[in-house]
Amino acid sequence: MDKKTEIIIPPMSARALVVAKGETLRIVDVDGRQPGDLVVFNADDLAERFSQSRTRVENRKIKITTGDRLWTNTQPPKVMFTIAKDTCGAHDLLYTPCCRYALETRFGVSRDGCLEHLAEALDPWGIGVNDIPDPLNLFFDVAVSTAGDIVIREPTSKPDGHIDLRAEMDCLAAVSTCSVPLSGKANSAYRLEVFSGT
Ligand SMILES: [Zn+2]
Known part of the structure; x- marks a missing residue:
């Protein structure tokens, strides 16, 4: 594969x-x-x-990994991306993006969250806060207890862990690095790379 693009997403920000x-x-x-x-x-x-719920149902999973597919909100639904490779195995399909409201009420910090950062990155395409669909939560391990409670597990991704998504249509993608305070580490960056060919 030939690398075409490389973009750094600094901590607590987003790029499209x-x-x-x-x-x-x-x-x-x-x-x-x-x-x-x-x-x-x-x-x-x-x-x-992207439809988080359609993707959950079509894959019959609350977290997706290699071989699983990301689906649209349309009828009939279409495949947007196929996960070609994943070194982590935990990308959640239950949570909303974090936002200023959640950060203030649940974490006691006053700052923008993934929702606001994604909208800022997508502003050149005229996409605002209310147009942001529920996301695929990357490197985020969530389970459901037998009683139905949502349980957030310790993140397991290692340095330079990555997920490779093969585009099945021309996709406008936006990625954020989460603003929620993390236990035992500072919020950190992502690197986006786009490859052509197989
Ligand atoms: Zn977030």
């Missing part, structure tokens, strides 16, 4: 880019144990976008 059909988007958790969010739009029709 177009990934053409057939290209592979690699998201690298540079220091490890850093959750983040991915949202995707059809680059040719922004009303068509």
Whole structure:
């Protein structure tokens, strides 16, 4: 594969880019144990976008990994990305993006979250806060107890852990590095790489 693009996403921020059909988007958790969010739009029709719930149902999983696919909100639903490789194995399909409200009420910190950062990155495409779909929560390990409680587990991704997503349509993708305070480490960066060819 030939590397075409490389973008650093600093801690607590987001970046957006177009990934053409057939290209592979690699998201690298540079220091490890850093959750983040991915949202995707059809680059040719922004009303068509990633559906967290459709992706959960089509894969019949609350977390996805190698071989699983990301689906649109449309009827019939379409595949946006296929996960070609994943070194982590825990990318959650239950949580909303964090936001200023959640950070203030649950964590006692006053700052923007993934929701606001994703909207800022997507502003050049006219996509605002209310247009951001629920995301794929990257490097974020969530389980459900037998009583139905949502349980957040310790992140397991290692430094330079990554997920490779092969685009099945021309995708506008936005990725954030999460603003939620982490236990035992500082919030850290991601690196995005786009490869052409196989
Ligand atoms: Zn977040």
